[in-house]
Every structure is written in C-alpha cells, then in structure tokens.
Amino acid sequence: MARTASLSGFPEWLPQERLVELHVLDTLRKTFELHGFSSIETRAVETVGQLLRKGEIDKEVYGLSRLQDDEAPDASTLDKHDPHALALHFDLTVPFARYVVENAGYLAFPFRRYQIQKVWRGERPQEGRAREFTQADIDVVGDGELPFRYDVEIALVIAEALSALPIPDFRLRINNRKLAEGFYRGIGLTDTAGVLRSIDKLEKIGAAKVAELLKSELGASDEQAALALQLASIRTEDTSFVAQVRALGVSDDLLEEGLSELEQVIEAAVHRAPGKVIADLSIARGLDYYTGTVVETVLVGHEQLGSICSGGRYDALASKGNRTFPGVGLSIGVTRLVSRILSQELATASRSVPTAVLVALNDDQSWSAAQDVAAQLRGRGIATEVAAKAEKFGKQIKFADRRGIPFVWFTDDDGKHQVKDIRSGEQVDADPASWAPSAEDLHVRVTTT
Amino acid sequence: MARTASLSGFPEWLPQERLVELHVLDTLRKTFELHGFSSIETRAVETVGQLLRKGEIDKEVYGLSRLQDDEAPDASTLDKHDPHALALHFDLTVPFARYVVENAGYLAFPFRRYQIQKVWRGERPQEGRAREFTQADIDVVGDGELPFRYDVEIALVIAEALSALPIPDFRLRINNRKLAEGFYRGIGLTDTAGVLRSIDKLEKIGAAKVAELLKSELGASDEQAALALQLASIRTEDTSFVAQVRALGVSDDLLEEGLSELEQVIEAAVHRAPGKVIADLSIARGLDYYTGTVVETVLVGHEQLGSICSGGRYDALASKGNRTFPGVGLSIGVTRLVSRILSQELATASRSVPTAVLVALNDDQSWSAAQDVAAQLRGRGIATEVAAKAEKFGKQIKFADRRGIPFVWFTDDDGKHQVKDIRSGEQVDADPASWAPSAEDLHVRVTTT
Known part of the structure; x- marks a missing residue:
C-alpha cells in the first residue's frame, strides 16, 4: 500500500x-x-534572524526566495546574513x-x-x-x-x-x-x-x-x-x-x-x-x-x-x-x-471513501429525485453520493463497489425505495426520511489490525 | 481584534x-x-518544472534553497532553469x-x-x-x-x-x-x-x-x-x-x-x-x-x-x-x-477556550482527587482543566474568568461536589458522574453577530 x-x-x-x-x-x-x-x-515561515536567535541552527533549513525576482533572471538568491530573509520553520x-x-x-x-x-x-x-x-x-x-x-x-x-x-x-x-x-x-x-x-x-x-x-x-x-x-x-x-x-x-x-x-x-x-x-x-x-x-x-x-x-x-x-x-x-x-x-x-x-450510500439512477430524468433522496440522508448525517449516469444497475453497483461504498439506494418508477448492502447482497425496503446504516457503517472507522 | x-x-x-x-x-x-x-x-512543494508545465506562471512563486548549503557560505541560490529545483505551491x-x-x-x-x-x-x-x-x-x-x-x-x-x-x-x-x-x-x-x-x-x-x-x-x-x-x-x-x-x-x-x-x-x-x-x-x-x-x-x-x-x-x-x-x-x-x-x-x-470546566483545588494535596473529577467529566466529552495551584477560591474563579471558562467545580473536604456558573454566580450540587453543562455550553459555538 x-x-x-x-x-x-x-x-x-x-x-x-x-x-x-x-x-x-x-x-x-x-x-x-x-x-x-x-x-x-503559526505561519510556515520565520525570519532567518528569528531561527538563529538561539545561536547556531543544528537543523537543516529551507530558505525562501522569490522566483520572479526581476533583478536576478537566472537564479534567485537568498542572503544568509540578512536577518529579514525568510525560511520555512523546522519545528x-x-x-x-x-x-x-x-x-x-x-x-x-x-x-x-x-x-x-x-x-x-x-x-x-x-x-x-x-x-x-x-x-x-x-x-x-x-x-x-x-x-x-x-x-x-x-x-x-x-x-x-x-x-x-x-x-x-x-x-x-x-x-x-x-x-x-x-x-x-x-x-x-x-x-x-x-x-x-x-x-x-x-x-x-x-x-x-x-x-x-x-x-x-x-x-x-x-x-x-x-x-x-x-x-x-x-x-x-x-x-x-x-x-x-x-x-x-x-x-x-x-x-x-x-x-x-x-x-x-x-x-x-x-x-x-x-x-x-x-x-x-x-x-x-x-x-x-x-x-x-x-x-x-x-x-x-x-x-x-x-x-x-x-x-x-x-x-x-x-x-x-x-x-x-x-x-x-x-x-x-x-x-x-x-x-x-x-x-x-x-x-x-473500514472503507476507502467517506460515502456510505450511492443513490442509483433509474433513468437520466431521475437525477433530481435522486438528489432529493440524497439531501434527506445527508440531513441526517449520512454521507451520500448520487450516480452521474443512469447505467445498468449492475454497473452502478459495480461503481459503488469499486469506490468502497457499502450501500446502494434504488427508487423505482412508483417511488418505492429500497437499499442494498452490496457486501451481503441484502436488499430491503427503506424510507429516506428514517433509514440509517448501522453505527458501524455510518462513518469511516479506523481500527488496529 | x-x-x-x-x-x-x-x-x-x-x-x-x-x-x-x-x-x-x-x-x-x-x-x-x-x-x-x-x-x-499534497506536499507543500512542487518542482519548478511541474509548476512551469503549462508555460509561464502568472503567480508569484517562492523558490526553496538549503540554507546550510556548504558550497555557498554567504548566499543560498536557486537555479531558476533547473526543473528539479523546489518551490512552494501557489494553488x-x-x-x-x-x-x-x-x-x-x-x-x-x-x-x-x-x-x-x-x-x-x-x-x-x-x-x-x-x-x-x-x-x-x-x-x-x-x-x-x-x-x-x-x-x-x-x-x-x-x-x-x-x-x-x-x-x-x-x-x-x-x-x-x-x-x-x-x-x-x-x-x-x-x-x-x-x-x-x-x-x-x-x-x-x-x-x-x-x-x-x-x-x-x-x-x-x-x-x-x-x-x-x-x-x-x-x-x-x-x-x-x-x-x-x-x-x-x-x-x-x-x-x-x-x-x-x-x-x-x-x-x-x-x-x-x-x-x-x-x-x-x-x-x-x-x-x-x-x-x-x-x-x-x-x-x-x-x-x-x-x-x-x-x-x-x-x-x-x-x-x-x-x-x-x-x-x-x-x-x-x-x-x-x-x-x-x-x-x-x-x-x-461563544468563549475563547475549549475548556468548559475548571476544577478548583481545596489544597495542594487535592490535585489528584481533582484529576479524578476531571477524568470523569472528560470521559463524558466535557473539556476540563484542573487548577495548578490551591490559591484562594476567589483567585481560582478569577483565573477561570480571565481564560473564559464558564464553570468552576468545587469539592469540599467531605467529598461534596458543587459547580458554579461564574457568569450567573449560580452554584449547585453536582455529581461528576452525571453533571453536564447545557448543550449550548458543552462546546465552543461560533455564531454570526
């Protein structure tokens, strides 16, 4: 990895x-x-004078100079003895x-x-x-x-x-x-x-x-x-x-x-x-x-x-x-x-993206209705994406799988909602106003292996 | 401000x-x-070659050079024509x-x-x-x-x-x-x-x-x-x-x-x-x-x-x-x-520090007991500090006030707990295992004025 x-x-x-x-x-x-x-x-830069305040710096320091300095067409130069010169902080x-x-x-x-x-x-x-x-x-x-x-x-x-x-x-x-x-x-x-x-x-x-x-x-x-x-x-x-x-x-x-x-x-x-x-x-x-x-x-x-x-x-x-x-x-x-x-x-x-749910599209006209479902889920803290294209469901599920999204949401032409856990294959009726994934699936979890 | x-x-x-x-x-x-x-x-630096990829850079760019470059005792220099030279990203x-x-x-x-x-x-x-x-x-x-x-x-x-x-x-x-x-x-x-x-x-x-x-x-x-x-x-x-x-x-x-x-x-x-x-x-x-x-x-x-x-x-x-x-x-x-x-x-x-509660000290020996109270509060998500010195209560309250901490916690010699809202002056009995500030006071809130 x-x-x-x-x-x-x-x-x-x-x-x-x-x-x-x-x-x-x-x-x-x-x-x-x-x-x-x-x-x-604090800002990323300090003056060289500040960095040298306690005497010698035992750390390696990056100095800054303006690349577009017109007075030096070939090289940009930093005067190390100029206390006002800028350098990136080292701690x-x-x-x-x-x-x-x-x-x-x-x-x-x-x-x-x-x-x-x-x-x-x-x-x-x-x-x-x-x-x-x-x-x-x-x-x-x-x-x-x-x-x-x-x-x-x-x-x-x-x-x-x-x-x-x-x-x-x-x-x-x-x-x-x-x-x-x-x-x-x-x-x-x-x-x-x-x-x-x-x-x-x-x-x-x-x-x-x-x-x-x-x-x-x-x-x-x-x-x-x-x-x-x-x-x-x-x-x-x-x-x-x-x-x-x-x-x-x-x-x-x-x-x-x-x-x-x-x-x-x-x-x-x-x-x-x-x-x-x-x-x-x-x-x-x-x-x-x-x-x-x-x-x-x-x-x-x-x-x-x-x-x-x-x-x-x-x-x-x-x-x-x-x-x-x-x-x-x-x-x-x-x-x-x-x-x-x-x-x-x-x-x-626990997964590779913040998204918990992909809302699938029935057809290209259903994008706005799918956004309504997504907005309801997001309103309850559930990270949700909407498919961009009304491809075959198999392709949309594959898209979710490839991105690591655990749930795919379907709405049929009669407005009936179902959600599929693509890991188990289980598909159940669901209401966008109340359905939620388990606490384990709501957010990405990081655990020791 | x-x-x-x-x-x-x-x-x-x-x-x-x-x-x-x-x-x-x-x-x-x-x-x-x-x-x-x-x-x-992404890293803060890109190579100059990468930044110039789309031709002229219309942004002003900071180039980097090592201050401890032994070959250049007085100045550190960046060759602008070296595509491997490093510069800070501008977007x-x-x-x-x-x-x-x-x-x-x-x-x-x-x-x-x-x-x-x-x-x-x-x-x-x-x-x-x-x-x-x-x-x-x-x-x-x-x-x-x-x-x-x-x-x-x-x-x-x-x-x-x-x-x-x-x-x-x-x-x-x-x-x-x-x-x-x-x-x-x-x-x-x-x-x-x-x-x-x-x-x-x-x-x-x-x-x-x-x-x-x-x-x-x-x-x-x-x-x-x-x-x-x-x-x-x-x-x-x-x-x-x-x-x-x-x-x-x-x-x-x-x-x-x-x-x-x-x-x-x-x-x-x-x-x-x-x-x-x-x-x-x-x-x-x-x-x-x-x-x-x-x-x-x-x-x-x-x-x-x-x-x-x-x-x-x-x-x-x-x-x-x-x-x-x-x-x-x-x-x-x-x-x-x-x-x-x-x-x-x-x-x-809504306040200037994350801390919601300062646990006051009765005397210098009570620091450890005060830490026990603080740990109980923190365990329930309440940001808590413990006073470092057993000064007079008035001084400890003033310290909380100066830092913008809304509550001060007192435990008397008999182990009786009380918490004071130093804005209203109200002081009530409290149990470290269950007391919580109002939702408004739990975390710092940022609101439009």
Whole structure:
C-alpha cells in the first residue's frame, strides 16, 4: 500500500491512507481540547534572524526566495546574513515562542495551546529522511513562573492521547535535567552539558565508548565515568529509581530537586497511566535547551523508529525584555507514526471513501429525485453520493463497489425505495426520511489490525 | 481584534480567532464529506518544472534553497532553469493534477476529493496582499470523460457549504466558456481568448474602455464590440438568460452547447439553492485554462473583497500519455473569508477556550482527587482543566474568568461536589458522574453577530 514518494522525503498518502492520518489528527485534537488546550497555527515561515536567535541552527533549513525576482533572471538568491530573509520553520517550538512574545498582551497565562502543522527540514535527499512532516505539539507556557504540576499534566495528557491512537504499545521515557546535572556536579564533573552530550550517544555507541569520551573529552576519572554510566543505567517503572540514585551516594541540591520532580511525574503516572511511563535516567536530549523534565517516547517493538514524541521543560521558552516565559511541552511526530502504521498495516480504515450510500439512477430524468433522496440522508448525517449516469444497475453497483461504498439506494418508477448492502447482497425496503446504516457503517472507522 | 501581522502578508490568529477559523474549516470538511469527497493533502512543494508545465506562471512563486548549503557560505541560490529545483505551491490545482497522474492506478474514477491546505505567493510585500493563505478546494476528476452533471453538482455542493458558514449572503456568478467563445466566434471574433481577457477587465475599467480594447487590440468593429458587451451585460437569477442571448441573433454550435450547459446548472440551482446562484455572462476568468463552466463568488455587501470562491471545468486537468483527466472544481479562499469575518466581527466564538470546566483545588494535596473529577467529566466529552495551584477560591474563579471558562467545580473536604456558573454566580450540587453543562455550553459555538 505505502508507495514510494515521487519526491524523496515528501510523503503523500492515498485517500484511504489519508483516512488513517485524519483519524490520528482528529483523535489528538479531541484529546487536547478535552484537556483545555487551545488551537493555534503559526505561519510556515520565520525570519532567518528569528531561527538563529538561539545561536547556531543544528537543523537543516529551507530558505525562501522569490522566483520572479526581476533583478536576478537566472537564479534567485537568498542572503544568509540578512536577518529579514525568510525560511520555512523546522519545528513548532521556535514559532510558538515568537508567537507568545508577540501576542503576550492578548493571551491569558498559563497559556495552553496545541499546534498541529507541517514542518520542513532541508535534509540531504540521500539520507532518505523526511523533509516535510507533521508535528502535533502541546505546550503550557507561563508568564514569569509556571508551576511544576504542568510537567506532570503534560506527560499524562500525552499518554492519554497516544493511548487513543491505533498504534502499538508505547513507553514515555522520562528523565530530569536537574537530576542529571546535579549528579554530575556532585561527582565533580562540571561541564554538565558536555556529559549530557556524551550520555546522549549511549544508544548509538554503547557504554564503553561513552566512558572513553567522558575520559578523553571531559577529563573524567574512571570512577566518575563509571558513576555517570551507572546513573544512566537506571530505569524503573515506579519511583524506586529514587532509592537507586541515592544508593550511588552522591549529594547535591540540584540533584535532590530533580529527584523530587521526577518522582512527582512517575508517581502520578503509575496511578493514572499505568505501564505507559518509565523513569529512564539515560534520556539526555543532548542538543536541546531543556532545564528540567525531558521526555522521549518509543513504540514497543518499533524502538529502531526512534522517538515518536519528545520534549520537556524550558525555564525560558521565550523572553521579552526582563519578562520570561517558562514552558513545558511535548511534540508528537505524526508523520513518523502514520508512516509506520501504513507501512506495517497496523491499522486500516473500514472503507476507502467517506460515502456510505450511492443513490442509483433509474433513468437520466431521475437525477433530481435522486438528489432529493440524497439531501434527506445527508440531513441526517449520512454521507451520500448520487450516480452521474443512469447505467445498468449492475454497473452502478459495480461503481459503488469499486469506490468502497457499502450501500446502494434504488427508487423505482412508483417511488418505492429500497437499499442494498452490496457486501451481503441484502436488499430491503427503506424510507429516506428514517433509514440509517448501522453505527458501524455510518462513518469511516479506523481500527488496529 | 484583528491585529497587524508581524510579517506583512502572513496573517496569524489569536486563539479565539482561530476558533472561528476552525469552525469554518470543520464546516467545510463536514459538508464535503457528506457529499462523498475524500480528503487528500499534497506536499507543500512542487518542482519548478511541474509548476512551469503549462508555460509561464502568472503567480508569484517562492523558490526553496538549503540554507546550510556548504558550497555557498554567504548566499543560498536557486537555479531558476533547473526543473528539479523546489518551490512552494501557489494553488492546489497544479499539485492535484500531478497527484492524479502519479496515483491514477490507485484511484477510483470519477475521483472526488477535497483538499484544504495553505498556499504561498511571493507577492511584493508593499502590495499588502496575503503571501500565505488557506484554500479549500473540491474537484471531481474523470478518466477520459466526466459527465457534465458534475458541474451542476459541484456548484450545489459549494452553495451548500457556503450557506453553512457564518458569513453574509453570497452569490455564485456562473458563466460558460463555450457559450462565450461560441458567441464571439458567431459574431466573427476569432481570437476568443483575447476577447475573454478584455471582458475580464470589465469590472476594473468599465464598458467603454473594454470596447476600445476590443477594437484596438482585436480589430473588432463597433457592432462586434457592442454585441460582446451586450452578452457580458446579461445577468439573470433564472434560465431567462437563454432567451436574452438568443435575442442577440447569433448562431453557433458551441454557443448552443454552452447555453444548454449553463441552463442545466441554473435550473438545478433555482430549485436547490434558490437565490444563491446567478447566470452572469460577464464572468470570464481570463488567464485560466477553463473550457466550460466558470464560477466566481461574491459576498453581498462585500463585493470589493473580490471573489471568495472560483473555479470551473477543465477538459484536461491533467494528462498522462494519451490518457486525459477532465475535471471540474471550485476553490474557496478560506483566509480571505476568515479575515473578513474577524475584521468586521461578522461572527464570534461563544468563549475563547475549549475548556468548559475548571476544577478548583481545596489544597495542594487535592490535585489528584481533582484529576479524578476531571477524568470523569472528560470521559463524558466535557473539556476540563484542573487548577495548578490551591490559591484562594476567589483567585481560582478569577483565573477561570480571565481564560473564559464558564464553570468552576468545587469539592469540599467531605467529598461534596458543587459547580458554579461564574457568569450567573449560580452554584449547585453536582455529581461528576452525571453533571453536564447545557448543550449550548458543552462546546465552543461560533455564531454570526
């Protein structure tokens, strides 16, 4: 089913595949709104100056230039040093931070928003990575301060949202930067960002090579490297990680703060999202500017897919003069999820079109009467099409079958109505003012296979 | 309410404005699906070669180039003559045509699809025109042939969709290229495309100047120019345009075909969308490649806004070898509509957030119990937030008020529940397993003002 994209890195879905994606998007939206998150969208472009605000961009960015620029007949050029030059956003966090600063006077804080949009990364095509994909982000952002409880809440909302999707079992793997940084400081490793970057490579290069890195690049002793790796090996489904960390005998105020924060998240998750959330002290999220909670998420049995939902806490998501906006948020990789659902046929749509009923034509003059029947059905929420040509009934039924429409409606010359379930062949008398398909057939359903 | 965009031509909405846009998008989607249109999305980018397929692009296009292109440290450059270069799509018709050709083997024809996406045009900023905006397109495309009835149906679906929106009254102004071209040919004007382009300027420059154009540029005689303008002055709410055209005494086969087609559309519309559709023989859509039905739509009282929905019939929307795919479709300018609704406050959302209920905290220990209440309410579809801090009740109520949440839930130390409507001040006993707000308060409603 999943075909090769005609342009590498830019996936497109067939209509029946799109139904699966729509189901995922609708489910996420419904969950987010039930938890009081407001929808926003930001423009697809940011200025290069905005994208560079936090220094180097480690993501590949597409710059924009006008093709009809008359001054450059052969090529259109983008000056990379012009802060006003435009580029496509590569995530939804940078645009959201700008939006919050620009609209702070119009927003009620803590501001809860979800944002489901495409983002672009100008990856080299040969890497075969997606260059256009959809992300679904939720964040809560405060004005000056943001209670830690939102960290707990965000994790629970995401666990609930993912549980509602037609995907395999998943695990939110949660750590806390304060815990990790406090621990490193407590054992005398002061370049905590450097240690995090090394630990971040654990899954890729293994413990032995990370130990080497810690020693060669950060001057760690054997014992320091061993302790850092011991911390990163802790993984618990409950709050027992606290005792395991304490058993390593390191004391530091920041470590204590991080332990307490992570404990709150795990404690709530054990109760409210049992089995879905684990404390995983190897999670580092090396290059990002998180300051507390950090999260990655794997699909069980699909770990090599990478994280399908990541994020965490920023003490300063944005700032405006001396006003800072702390935030906590998570981002779901919708395209990554949907690609996997489709390529491995983890879920399918119950039919390939929204239409439940095709109204057949007796003859060419009956089109208007057929539209009357269709309007009655639609008025009661039943998606209905009218045949365009009065072909033989067999052909009209075949047309419905080919399109995946389950019911065909017939009206004879005396105005008697019948409806046929073309799957079973059963044909019954029906009244357009009251007939309805079963709840199962009313709308397209997407279910795990 | 509607503020200036921080980047000219790239509008962004506040959360309460976005609720109005979401309502518009949801309403369109619902109508399209009820009529059996399938959703698709295409990638935001096309190759320059694809965009140039029909010759010159008369739209301004944004080209893409990788900012991190190491070979060009100061500027990133796009070769305009490279057909593989990437650019953002400027409409949804060109991408849809490509999609149909690429996926023809997987689609059931006639293929009905809707597509709601952003498009980009690299207009000069000083013109103050939108550079990013959302379009909502429906098209039906056939393989080889497409019955004319779909032209009738598309107009009716759009009239139904627009009628469901919180917008002022509108008129679909419909003409037919065959009618116009046959007429011009019948009076001896053979450059029918040239005449159409001149007639297209009627609203901008007036009849006298159009007559001059027809004479100076197309060699029309006084009589020919007068006849062409007489045709363009015909505008009827019913099929009486047929008699008015006939009274001009021109005979031509193509003219007859066009008259008959337009008559079918108007006849159906008089019955099914009374007052919404008119035959307007001035509609030309000069630069586009339509071959039959052509449509523009105005909001009554907002005519200067321009067309909010345009389109028509293409005999060859796309082709693949000797296979052609005729299509008929219409495109709604969602951003243009929403901008107008917001700037003139034509409709508003009943509240500014999805949340119906805020669960207040008695003390910091009651957060978990409050989450239990919230989960019960959400389980019954009631959007609910939990306060993050156990502030004084007055402060928690003020927080709800500031966010636009209508109800606050209290649970006392004995587990007794009460809910307060903070608009009326009324507070009543309530059971989290059964209490619900009124249907009016359950979801955000968007209504015309």
